């Protein structure tokens with residue numbers, strides 16, 4: 001990690017590569033294109049493909065959506081799971097040419113808005129573009145009281161979508177507007193999902209107040225660890241030891257955070273110390289976990305921050321590491337871990353996916369007062 005000046009430039013400043021000195025760890029068994037082009041590279045059997053949908057901070061920018069990590073699983077079902085769904089992450093999902101109705105399994109690390117802001121959009125808006133088959137399933141931690149837990153969150157989102165749901169009456173399958181919450185005890189390390197050879201384990205992490213977790217995903221001998229938001233903590237190290245990829249949050253030092261975000265140095269220091277992980281602390285965690293590839297994540301990115309992070313991290317950790325950006329794509333196989341940026345176009349029509357239920361939309365009669373309110377237009381249905 002001594003040649004930081006050789007690091008690729010950020011995607012939003014024109015870079016085309018993942019920010020890492022080790023884009024390939026191991027010996028790949030096939031050729032990987034220099035950039036990942038959605039739709040042109042089918043997932044292989046037994047492979048995991050992890051794409052960062054949101055790498056940024058609580059305030060989404062054009063360059064960085066808030067927190068979200070997508071996992072495509074190379075099982076026969078080609079399952080799609082998403083860890084966190086922060087604001088803006090669905091725009092990045094749309095760019096990947098993946099079916100909308102496959103995106104119905106969401107694992108929330110904690111209920112900070114930047115980790116769940118797009119759940120409302122997934123439920124309300126994506127039901128209008130193909131996610132018609134049924135509910136969104138959300139897994140997430142309990143809180144220290146019911147109103148701080150995932151169950152309450154899911155019911156509340158359903159509730160605020162009352163008008164949206166009523167407005168879709170007749171046209172949209174009402175089942176697709178449901179959110180089914182599965183709340184589990186935040187304080188335990190435990191398996192919270194097991195299906196189609198995919199296992200998801202949650203573990204408690206240390207972030208602001210009780211009720212935040214991280215996750216580990218296992219599939220076919222491959223594994224991913226995801227910190228959510230946390231200070232460096234033992235439950236994560238114990239649960240994630242030896243994973244293939246560990247995506248861990250990392251905030252820049254307080255001074256850099258303050259300069260980049262406009263926060264006062266006091267606020268930035270508190271935010272970092274009480275809730276997050278510095279580059280050196282992340283390095284310590286990586287040394288304990290020893291992943292094949294470590295990923296830094298949830299970072300307000302700028303060229304200065306990137307070189308600062310790598311310099312500080314490099315003082316304690318010298319293993320393979322990538323600073324994730326939006327649409328960093330990481331393929332994990334038995335043989336290798338490959339790290340690239342995706343090449344996407346900004347405007348793609350959604351791909352609905354294969355509809356698995358029969359639902360026939362029907363027209364419903366409009367409110368009576370519309371007859372007076374509408375301006376007659378000369379086409380048959382308005383006469």
Ligand SMILES: [Zn+2]
Nearest residue numbers: 110112207229
């Ligand atoms: Zn948080």
Ligand SMILES: [Zn+2]
Nearest residue numbers: 067112114229
């Ligand atoms: Zn966060």
